[in-house]
Amino acid sequence: MKKIAIIGAGNMGGAIAASLVGADFRVVCTAKTKITIDRIHKEIPGVEITQSNVVAVSDADIIVLAVKPYISAGVIEEINPVIKPGAIVLSVVATLSLADLNCLLHSSEREMKIMRVIPNTAIRLGKSVTFIAPDSNVDADTLAVAEGIFNRSGKAFVIEEKSMGACMALASCGIAYFLRFIRAAAEGSVELGLRPTFATQIAALTAEGAAALLADGAHPEAEIDKVTTPGGITIKGLNALEANGFTNAVIEALRASCVK
Ligand SMILES: NC(=O)C1=CN([C@@H]2O[C@H](COP(=O)(O)OP(=O)(O)OC[C@H]3O[C@@H](n4cnc5c(N)ncnc54)[C@H](OP(=O)(O)O)[C@@H]3O)[C@@H](O)[C@H]2O)C=CC1
Ligand SMILES: O=C(O)[C@@H]1CCC=N1
Structure with a gap:
């Protein structure tokens, strides 16, 4: 079973985790405070949660980065050494471009598959409109994995990154x-x-x-x-x-x- 690590189980990350209940993934989330840890434990059955980003990301096939923009660079620096080669990285962080992500993740060294993924807050109710902008090295099968994940919580559209702002x-x-x-x-x-x-x-x-x-x-x-x-x-x-x-x-x- 593929492991998906969701870094930051807040509005976005928590909703993504909830949408994966019943899917064929091992889901491991992270959060900062015990309040969120306890809430996720209580509200989302079958999802694992830890305060350690490194534990969550180790061996993960897919990583969803869903922390606030102002801490994202630090969190990427923390998890980068344990991201496995070929991993799929889905960044929900609104302010990070594919170029930023490639640079922060030193992606060329490990052939990561990076995508920007921007949902909206209706994701909590399974009614999100979600945009996926894949990096140039993302193949059709990998893209389909991301589409499959985000079609569980609404409707996913694949777009070119240049349209992401609009x-x-x-x-x-x-x-x-x-x-x-x-x-x-x-x-x-x-x-x-x-x-x-x-x-x-x-x-x-x-x-x-x-x-x-x-x-x-x-x-x-x-x-x-x-x-x-x-x-x-x-x-x-x-x-x-x-x-x-x-x-x-x-x-x-x-x-x-x-x-x-
Ligand atoms: N809100 C929106 O409409 C949209 C937001 N986005 C993007 O989504 C991202 C997340 O936003 P949102 O879900 O609203 O934010 P939240 O504040 O709801 O969630 C952030 C989560 O990150 C956790 N966290 C904080 N510090 C760390 C850390 N060091 N390591 C791991 N987890 C940590 C928090 O834990 P704790 O709960 O314990 O504090 C919280 O659960 C942002 O980058 C934003 O740009 C994208 C599209 C739309
Ligand atoms: O207001 C913001 O910056 C975030 C990104 C899109 C929606 N909320």
Whole structure:
């Protein structure tokens, strides 16, 4: 059975570990604090957890690096001597490019297979959109292993690294944008007299309905046209959104979040 080491069992790493329950892997996670160690023990059956990154990585066939960016270089330095030749390294760290990873891991010395993997926080519920950018030496079979892992927790897309900034802004940061829209819609509805919890529930269900229409093959503007009765109330709202810079604000948000 292949061993997968997940370094940093937090929001991302913990969710990846949970998604692997029942898969044909021996899963060993690491965390810093006893609180996380105890929680993972309790919540994810069959997953091993240790405070030692070196113990986790020794003999691992696949390593998932899921620590915060500011400690990632130190953690890589710690585990690098025990990474076995030919290992698959999947880095979730948003700020590290393939060039950074190759440099930090001295990968050419041991023929590692490195990929950047960027999920979003819906991974906890198995609803992540996850982008995989493989290094140039990653073969189709190895790529399929990564796709298999991340299709367990949502939908995985293989992309070129040059698109990672845009994809991450759209889907990883995008979760926050959509939630802010839902929050704003709820606040507006509360001003109109609805209860906050009811308003939030209805806004979320409405977003789900809009997404379902798109999933059914509709074009956004075609569906918008179906809602906007001539001289009706929707067009007044849409025009008020645009008068306040809605489309431009969303475009500017993506530009601001996109790491070049
Ligand atoms: N949040 C997001 O939307 C996204 C995040 N990412 C990337 O995912 C990575 C992880 O983020 P996230 O899961 O949110 O972070 P968390 O803080 O939730 O998780 C980090 C984990 O690392 C553990 N940890 C801390 N120090 C060490 C160490 N020295 N060795 C091993 N483990 C350690 C922590 O342990 P303990 O719990 O005990 O403190 C914690 O479990 C980041 O690099 C981020 O860029 C990528 C895409 C989206
Ligand atoms: O805000 C961040 O930097 C991380 C990366 C993508 C989502 N969260």
